[in-house]
Amino acid sequence: MFKAEEIIFAPTAECNLSCPHCRVTRIPGKLAAKDAIAFLKSCRPHGLERVGFSGGEPFLVPDFLCEVSKAAVELDMLFGRLMTNGVWFESPDHLQRVLADLRRAGFDGRFGVSVDAYHDQDPRDLALFFQTVFSVWERRDVCEIVSVVPPDGALPTAMLEDLAGRLESRLLIEEGLPYSIVNAAFDEHRDGDDAEALVIDIIRVPYSAPAEENAWTAETWFEDDFCHGPGNVYYVHPDGAVAVCCGFANENPGLIVGRIPADGCRELARRAAASPVVKACFETGLATVRERLEAQGSRFPGKTEDRCFFCDYLAKHDFPIPKPRSR
Numbered sequence: 001m002f003k004a005e006e007i008i009f010a011p012t013a014e015c016n017l018s019c020p021h022c023r024v025t026r027i028p029g030k031l032a033a034k035d036a037i038a039f040l041k042s043c044r045p046h047g048l049e050r051v052g053f054s055g056g057e058p059f060l061v062p063d064f065l066c067e068v069s070k071a072a073v074e075l076d077m078l079f080g081r082l083m084t085n086g087v088w089f090e091s092p093d094h095l096q097r098v099l100a101d102l103r104r105a106g107f108d109g110r111f112g113v114s115v116d117a118y119h120d121q122d123p124r125d126l127a128l129f130f131q132t133v134f135s136v137w138e139r140r141d142v143c144e145i146v147s148v149v150p151p152d153g154a155l156p157t158a159m160l161e162d163l164a165g166r167l168e169s170r171l172l173i174e175e176g177l178p179y180s181i182v183n184a185a186f187d188e189h190r191d192g193d194d195a196e197a198l199v200i201d202i203i204r205v206p207y208s209a210p211a212e213e214n215a216w217t218a219e220t221w222f223e224d225d226f227c228h229g230p231g232n233v234y235y236v237h238p239d240g241a242v243a244v245c246c247g248f249a250n251e252n253p254g255l256i257v258g259r260i261p262a263d264g265c266r267e268l269a270r271r272a273a274a275s276p277v278v279k280a281c282f283e284t285g286l287a288t289v290r291e292r293l294e295a296q297g298s299r300f301p302g303k304t305e306d307r308c309f310f311c312d313y314l315a316k317h318d319f320p321i322p323k324p325r326s327r
Helices: 033-046 062-074 092-105 123-137 157-166 184-188 265-274 276-284 286-295 307-316
Strands: 006-009 050-053 078-084 110-114 143-149 169-172 180-183 199-206 231-236 241-245 256-259
Touching (some): 006 033, 033 062, 033 231, 033 265, 050 062, 062 078, 092 123, 123 157, 157 180, 256 265, 265 276, 276 286, 276 307
Parallel strands (some): 006 050, 006 231, 050 078, 110 143
Antiparallel strands (some): 169 180, 180 199, 231 241, 241 256
16 A cells, blocks of 8 residues: 655756656746645654655755755654756856755755766766765765666666766676776775775666557566555655656646645545555556456557556546455
C-alpha cells in the first residue's frame, strides 16, 4: 500500500535549460516557502522525516531552498536529494554565494546532477559546480550524477570523460562496479577510507515515454508490478498540487491527491488511500489491473515493458480501473 516516505518540493517549474526530454509543464508562479514549511510541520508528527528538492531548476529560487532547509533542520528532519542541472549560475561568485547560503541553512543532503545526452551542459560549468560544492561542504561524497539513458542505451561518454578530466579524475566503467567518476586516490585505496578519494556515482535511469508517444512496440509486457521507485512520496508542485509520484506522470490528475496549504498530511493520506490509480500502483499491481481490464474487454495499442509508461497511460485515459479484491 502507499505510504509516503519523503516530501519532495518543486518550488518552480522554470529552468535555464530547455531539454527535449523534459515534460514539466511550465506553470507560472512559485511555491511559497511558508506553505512548504507549514506542510512539513503537518507531516512530521506522522513519521515523515526526509525532504528533497526538484523542479524545474530549484536553484532559481535559492531563498526557498534556504528557508525550507532551515525549517527542516529545526524539525529534526533528514535531507534526500536536491536535483539540479548544475549550470544555473551567472558567475563563479554567484555560485559560491548561493551554495554557501545553502550550507549555512543546514542542507546536508546529496546533489543529484542531471548529466545526459538531453541536457547538453558545458563541462567547464559542470566541473566548476562540482568543485565549488566540494569546497563549500568540505567533502567529496555529496554529489552523484543522474543520467537518463536514451532508447539506444548510449551514455554521453565523451562529455563524462571531459568532465572527469577537469576534475583530475577518470570515467570508471567496470563490470561489477557502478559507473562512476573516480580519481587516483580512489584507485589506490578502494578498500580504505581516504579523504582525498573522489567517487561520483552515475545513476542510470531508463528513458520512459509519455502516453503521447508510441511506446507500444514491446514483445512482452512489463514484469515489475508495483511502484517501488518514484512512488511513496509527496511531490509538491509549484502551484501546491501534491502528487504521490516523482516520475514524469506526476502531473496527471489521477496521481494528485490534494493541494497545500489547504490539505495537510492526514487528508492527503486519506485521499491517496481512496484513489483508484494509487491503488492500482501500490495495492492491486499494474499487471493485475491490465489483466482484469483486458478480461473486461479493454484493448491496448500494443505491449510495453515500461511500467511508468503504462501508469501514465492509465492516468490519462478514462479506464474503469478494477477495485482491489478483498483479502
